[in-house]
Amino acid sequence: MNPSRSGYVGLLYAAPALLFVAVFVLYPLAQLFVTSLTNSSLLGGGEFIGWRNYLRAYRDATFWQALVFTCKYTLIITPILMILGYGLALLTLSANRLGKLTRAVVFLPVVIGLGSSSFLWFWLFDEQVGLVNKLLQDVHLIAHPIVWFVDANLGLAAVIASIVWKVVGFGMILFIAALQAIDAEVNEAALIDGASYWRRILHIALPLTSRAILLTTLVSAIGSMLAFDQFYVMTAGGPESQTFTSLYWIYQNSFIYFKLGYGATLSVILMAIILSGSTLQLLLMRRGRGT
C-alpha cells in the first residue's frame, strides 16, 4: 500500500471521530463566535454589531472583577486539591482493608451532584442551624456563631471547604493509579540502597507521576476557572457581588438579562483565557522536563 493511500484509509478510520468533533465541538464553537458578534436576545431577534460586544466586555468592570475572583479561587483551591489528593493517595496506597475503606469513603462525595453537595454545605455553614458553628463553639474556637456568607473571604473559605470535600477523591484515585503504575523494582532498588520513605517519594514517586500530576492539575484548574454551581447555591454572588465567578456573570447576562450575544462574547473571552493558561502550563511543564 503506498503512503498516500494508507493516509486516506487512516482518515477514513478517523472520520467518525472527526465528524463527531465537527458537529458537537467545532460547529457550536463557530456558532458561539458568530453569536458573540450580534446583539441576540434570549427573547429572540438580534443583529450583527461587529466587535461592539468585545468593546463592552473590555469596559465591563464586573466581568473583570469576577475574573480576578475566579483566578484567586483557582490559585487557592488547586494546590489544596493536589497536595491533599496526593497525600491521601500515598496514605491509601496499600491494599489492606483500611486503605480500601478510606479510599471508598474519600471518593464517595465525587459521585454526588455538585448542586446537591453545595446545598448540603450551605446548611452546614448556616449560622443558626449549621453544624460547623456548633463544632467550632464546642471546641471553644469561637464564642459566637459566625455568619459565614456575610464576608467574601469567609464565604470563599466555606465554598473551598465544600469543594475540597467533594472533589479531592477524584485526584486521589488518579494519583493512586499513577503510583501503582511505578515499577516495583525501582522502589525495591531504592530500598536496598537505603533510601528513606520521603527520599523515595521525592526522587522516585513524584518524578514518575509527574504526567498524572500535570493532567490532574490541568483538569482541576480548568474546572475551577469554570466554577458556577457552588457559588450560585452558597453565596449567590454576595456579599455585594464580591463572589461572582466569570461563569456566573456569563449566566447572569445570558439567562437573567436575556443578553445572549453579550453572554457569548464573555464566553469566547473566558475560553481564550483558559486556553492560553492551559497552553502556558503545558509549555512550562515541558520545558521543566527538558532541563
Added chain:
Amino acid sequence: MGRSNWLRGGALIAALAASSIAGPAIAAETLTMWVRASAANAAPHLVDLWNSGHADKIALTVIPDNQMVSKLATGVKAGEVPDVISFDLIYMPDFMRAGFLTDITDQMKADPNFAKVAPAFTNLATYKDRIYGTGFTPDVSILIYNKDLFRKAGLDPDKPPKTLDQIHEDAKKIRALGSDIYGFYFSGACPGCNIFTTSPMMVAAGAKILPRNGDEEPLDGPGVKQVLQLFRDMWTEGLIPKSAQADNGANFTANFKSGKVGIQGAGGFLISDLKKDAPNLDFGVAFLPGAKEGQASAFVGGDVVAIPKGSKHADIALQFIKWELTDEAQLEGLAKNNILPSRVDLADNKYFQSEPRFVTTAKAVGIGYVPWVFHFNDMVNSDSSPWIQMIEAAVFDGKVDESIAAAKAKMKDIASD
C-alpha cells in the same frame, strides 16, 4: 323477516343517514398548559375543576422557574408552544414586546368579570393599549407580626404598626424582650424578597421605584430614603438579626416561624405555611405601611395566564381564561383552597370568613402595585442588580444617599438599553 323487524331496520337506516348528514360528533380536545414550578401547587386546583366540568381537557406541564423564558422563546421560534401558559407576571412586558402572546383585547373587554380583576394585573398585561393576559394565581406582600411577642412587649396585639415610625418603635420594644428576640427581619441579600416586601413601603410613602425608559426618574420620592434610613437605624440598633445580611432568601420565613421575630414583610402564602408549620404561633397580618397613617401598599406577585402565539387551540384556551375569571373558578378553584382570587370583588368571600387574615391579604391585591418595566431582572431580580446593591450599601454600610444615587444612575442606564 316480520313487520317489526322491517320497522327496526328502517329506523336504524334512518338514524345512520341522519348522523351522516349531521357529520361526525366533534371530538373533545386536550390542551397543553405550561405552569412555572412556583405556581405548581395552586394551578392544579383550577385545572382539575375545569377538567371535571368540560369535555375539553387541560394537561399541565410544570416548568422550572428559571427555564420558563428560554423554553417559551425557543418554543415560539420552533412553532411548538403550549396552548395556554401561566408564568411569573413580571415577564409580561418582555413577552408582550417580543410578540410571544396572543392579543385578547376584544374578548376580555366584552367579559364583565375582566373589569373586576385587580388593576395591577390588567395594567401589567396591557401593551400599546392591547391586552395579552390576565391574573391567574396571585400572591401579594403583607406585613406579618407575632402577636405573642406584641403582648409580652406590652403592645396591643390588635394594633399592628401603621407607619414606618411605628415599626421602629414596636421593634425596639420587642427587642428588649431578650437577647435572641428580634424586632424586625428582612432578607438583606435577596433582591426578589426586597422588591416584594420593602419596595411597597417606599411606594406607600409616595415613591416611584422603577423607570419604564431612560427618560423616567427611578427611585423617585422621599419614601426611598425614609425606608432605607429606617432599616439602617434598626440595623445599627441591633433590632435585626446579624444573619439578615447574608440571607439570600433561604431564611426568608424561617426566623419568623421560629417565633423569635416580631415584625417582617412577607407574602400571603405564609399564612397557610405558618398554620401548618407553626400551629401554635399567634400572628396577625396588615398592609405594608408608608410614612404616614393611611398610607399602604403591596407588591402584587404570582402568575398571569396568557395564550402563546401559535397555540393550536387558542379558541378553547380563551374559553379557559374567561372561565377562570368566573365566580365558580375564583371561589371553588382558588378561595376554597386558600388561594387568593385575582378578582377584587371576591376578596371577602364565604371561604375566607373563618380566616380574616386571608381577607386582609386578598384586599392587599386590590391596593397593590406591580412595576411595568422591561429589564426587571437587570434592575431588580439579579444577584448583582442596582436594587440589591443599594439596599446592601445603605443598610449594612450606612451609605444611604450614595447608594440611592448610584442605583439611580445604573437603573437609568439599564432602562435606556
